[in-house]
Amino acid sequence: GQQVMQIPQYQHVQEGEDFTTYCNSSTTLSNIQWYKQRPGGHPVFLIQLVKSGEVKKQKRLTFQFGEAKKNSSLHITATQTTDVGTYFCAGGRGAQKLVFGQGTRLTINP
Amino acid sequence: DTEVTQTPKHLVMGMTNKKSLKCEQHMGHRAMYWYKQKAKKPPELMFVYSYEKLSINESVPSRFSPECPNSSLLNLHLHALQPEDSALYLCASSHDGSSTDTQYFGPGTRLTVL
Numbered sequence: 001g002q003q004v005m006q007i008p009q010y011q012h013v014q015e016g017e018d019f020t021t022y023c024n025s026s027t028t029l030s031n032i033q034w035y036k037q038r039p040g041g042h043p044v045f046l047i048q049l050v051k052s053g054e055v056k057k058q059k060r061l062t063f064q065f066g067e068a069k070k071n072s073s074l075h076i077t078a079t080q081t082t083d084v085g086t087y088f089c090a091g092g093r094g095a096q097k098l099v100f101g102q103g104t105r106l107t108i109n110p
Numbered sequence: 111d112t113e114v115t116q117t118p119k120h121l122v123m124g125m126t127n128k129k130s131l132k133c134e135q136h137m138g139h140r141a142m143y144w145y146k147q148k149a150k151k152p153p154e155l156m157f158v159y160s161y162e163k164l165s166i167n168e169s170v171p172s173r174f175s176p177e178c179p180n181s182s183l184l185n186l187h188l189h190a191l192q193p194e195d196s197a198l199y200l201c202a203s204s205h206d207g208s209s210t211d212t213q214y215f216g217p218g219t220r221l222t223v224l
């Protein structure tokens with residue numbers, strides 16, 4: 001079945017450093033979504049990418065969707081303590097469900 | 111109102127108990143989901159209801175029984191659970207169940223099975 005791999009599993013950074021998480025699918029995706037889950041919280045939608053090669057920005061967050069629509073990345077510039085949490089990518093293939101990556105857990109040293 | 115509510119927040123039950131988890135949304139969404147999430151793992155899809163009909167059952171054991179009484183409500187009936195069923199159970203809703211929908215998650219019910 002469809003798999004969505006996400007790396008790294010964990011990332012610890014100093015506050016102010018950049019952070020990137022990568023997502024790769026075994027099959028072409030119709031779209032990819034990114035969610036953030038704070039410790040003890042629930043997943044919260046961040047963004048959706050649909051077009052090949054698409055790049056979207058939200059303040060310090062930059063999201064990319066690969067040309068082949070099989071990979072994606074989330075880059076955070078100058079991390080802040082409020083960025084702590086687990087970031088999940090989730091791929092869609094036109095069916096009624098999203099397939100979640102394993103998540104990247106970000107911790108930050110203030 | 112972009113909120114999905116879930117009750118109870120915490121639930122401890124024995125293996126012989128019967129309990130129900132409840133989920134509600136008032137966003138006019140026509141798709142609702144149950145996910146199971148173990149610690150440090152991604153949400154794992156269990157069921158999808160679309161227009162109040164069960165459209166996806168991810169081979170979930172029959173001790174979990176979903177119910178969608180109307181378009182705003184989703185229940186998960188639990189019976190004869192096992193300790194390995196202890197997890198965070200998340201409800202989500204979306205516009206109509208398309209994979210391009212944004213899914214709005216509730217805060218979850220943290221279930222412990224003794």
